[in-house]
Amino acid sequence: MSLSIVKSVLSGGVVEIAPRGEIDVDTAYEVREAIAEVLAKGRPLRIELNMRLVTFIDSVGISAMVAGFQTAEVSDVKLVVTEPSRFVHRQLWVTGLLGLFGAPEPYFAGAVTPEVLPGA
Numbered sequence: 001m002s003l004s005i006v007k008s009v010l011s012g013g014v015v016e017i018a019p020r021g022e023i024d025v026d027t028a029y030e031v032r033e034a035i036a037e038v039l040a041k042g043r044p045l046r047i048e049l050n051m052r053l054v055t056f057i058d059s060v061g062i063s064a065m066v067a068g069f070q071t072a073e074v075s076d077v078k079l080v081v082t083e084p085s086r087f088v089h090r091q092l093w094v095t096g097l098l099g100l101f102g103a104p105e106p107y108f109a110g111a112v113t114p115e116v117l118p119g120a
Helices: 028-041 059-074 086-095
Strands: 003-010 014-023 046-050 053-057 078-082
Touching (some): 014 059, 028 046, 028 059, 046 059, 053 059, 053 086, 059 078
Parallel strands (some): 046 078
Antiparallel strands (some): 003 014
């Protein structure tokens, strides 16, 4: 499976980078490059790495995320992970890196929030 990456500018000086697919030895460089490209174009307040659509990540992909975190940190930009898939959340937890990326809760497809429950 391939990897595609969508970059979006959100409100409040936040840039979202949303990879979709597998981040592995063949595609990890794309994540590093996406982060570097955002930082080369300016200095957002925060970069959110939305990992909801990532189906697989290996150790090289995790290393790319850490390298991106370090690159952002040098530029005084906070990089956090948002909405990690259950697989990504597990990998970050097992490696002890969940806290580094803001300790995000895993994304559960189809989860209903209390605000949208009938009769709430």
